[in-house]
Amino acid sequence: MKHVVVDLEMNNVAQNSEARYICSSETIEIGAVMLDDNLTEISSFRTYVKPEHNVRIMNKITKLTGITTEMVENAPVFNEALKMFMNWCLGTGEEVTIYAWSDSDFNQISKEIILKGYEISDDEKNLLENPWSDFQQEFDTNLGFERQISLKMALDMAGVDFSGRQHDALDDARNTAELLHIFKDSDLFELTLRKIKDIMQPKELGCALGDMFDFSVFAVA
Secondary structure, three states: OEEEEEEEEEEEOOOOOHHHHOOOEEEEEEEEEEEOOOOOEEEEEEEEOEOOOOOOOOHHHHHHHOOOHHHHOOOOEHHHHHHHHHHHHHOOOOOEEEEEOOOHHHHHHHHHHHHOOOOOOOOOHHHHOOOOEEHHHHHHHHHOOOOOOOHHHHHHHOOOOOOOOOOOHHHHHHHHHHHHHHHHOHHHHHHHOHHHHHHHOOOOHHHHHHHHOOHHHHOOO
């Protein structure tokens, strides 16, 4: 079994493009790391992706991601880039589970597959026809958060400094993988996240009252 943690960066589809009826953004970078059964990184993947429905990377996207129009001009288009990623995932010949921080990346890929007519091979079906594991939801639910928290905040809670640049697809994937390792390792979880989980999850009323008041003053002699 291999575990893949993936992250995407996107650029807005041009306002006058009919593609916006299907999706409002296009993938411009795919970054991923592959982990073994011990959730240790054994391989990494990164490619920029040339957008097809906007000739330039918008200024706000460049400021966020560091990706410029020049950086994607000679990059593979979506269908080529996704095929490269799929081949990398399947290259080990083992079963693969894909994780992403939130479900937005899988939704993006699903929409672009429709928009750009990507033909899913039999080998790719399990990786592309079933939603990827939403690690953000699993993390939030396990720790008792009602609202989604950012990857950076989750790492802070685990006592881990973000390594690299935020909104760099490979750096985001690598940091997500680090958090996944801590989350899935019972010893590391106990050292870093157990106190937060205990605080966030509600206690039964009797226990809560016992923590708040000293009932010994009412003891009968």
